[in-house]
Amino acid sequence: MPELPEVESIKRSLSSNIVGQKLENYKIYDHRTNRYNTKKPTIKESLSGISRKGKLLIFDFEHYSIIFHLGMSGRIQVNDKKNKHTRARFYFDKDTVNFDDIRRFGFINIIKAELKIDYLNKIGPDVLEISxxxxxxxxxxxxxxxxxxxxxxxxxxxxxxxxxxxxxxxxxxxxxxxxxxxxxxxxxxxxxxxxxxxxxxxxxxxxxxxxxxxxxxxxxxxxxxxxxxxxxxxxxxxxxxxxxxxxxxxxxxxxxxxxxxxxxxxx
Ligand SMILES: [Zn+2]
Missing domain, CATH: 1.10.8.50 (Helicase, Ruva Protein; domain 3)
Structure with missing residues (x-):
């Protein structure tokens, strides 16, 4: 369901508040949300930016990129309580970011920052950026x-x-x-x-x-x-x-x- 405008709106809303905060810990509770990850690296770094390509939302750190695909029903919520649809939580030094996903078509993929460009090149150009x-x-x-x-x-x-x-x-x-x-x-x-x-x-x-x-x-x-x-x-x-x-x-x-x-x- 969330398409380019929804993901871009989420990005803009988060950027002004979360960028610059240090990630202290994170938990991915759901194996489907976690289906593309083989490891759980420790990331104790400041969030340097939030980017987007197509429907993908990306948390950028110096050494890692955390890629979110919201699937059909994925949602990013700040400082909300954990509920039965919360599939992951990211604990920053000031705020907590939840990834909630009722239908679990979404996923979170954590990759090394140096692999981000190749990863994003697997999908076609963002329709707002097409040359x-x-x-x-x-x-x-x-x-x-x-x-x-x-x-x-x-x-x-x-x-x-x-x-x-x-x-x-x-x-x-x-x-x-x-x-x-x-x-x-x-x-x-x-x-x-x-x-x-x-x-x-x-x-x-x-x-x-x-x-x-x-x-x-x-x-x-x-x-x-x-x-x-x-x-x-x-x-x-x-x-x-x-x-x-x-x-x-x-x-x-x-x-x-x-x-x-x-x-x-x-x-
Ligand atoms: Zn008509």
Missing amino acids: TKQSRIIIDKSKKSKSLIKDFILNQKYMSGIGNIYANEILFASRIHPETKVNALSSNNWKDFFNNTKKIMRLAIKNNGTTLSDMTYFLPYGEFGSNQNFLKIYSKTNCFNCEHIIDKIYINQRATYFCRKCQKLKN
């Missing part, structure tokens, strides 16, 4: 792909940061039917796609992310995001542009909304 050259590489890959556009943009190996809610919003804004074969997109489609992606992600960050009625996502100090008030297609019944009834289908088990008048299928 012209990188966009050309993505388009080249799309020509050889048999995927549907919606699956292609959700695949983090091509580009990172887009999840299901924003995929729906971006395709609607770009007037692209989600079942369009990605190799059939025109260069104008791609131009619209990249422009709308940046626009929609920036607006969502400004709004501190999307808190849906399931209340899965909120910020580290308990505040809600407000971008749910700016969604134009996700979970809506009528088109924002033309008022036609919105179709809901499932692509790879993910809820997909589109307006058949505004997003014509051209395959």
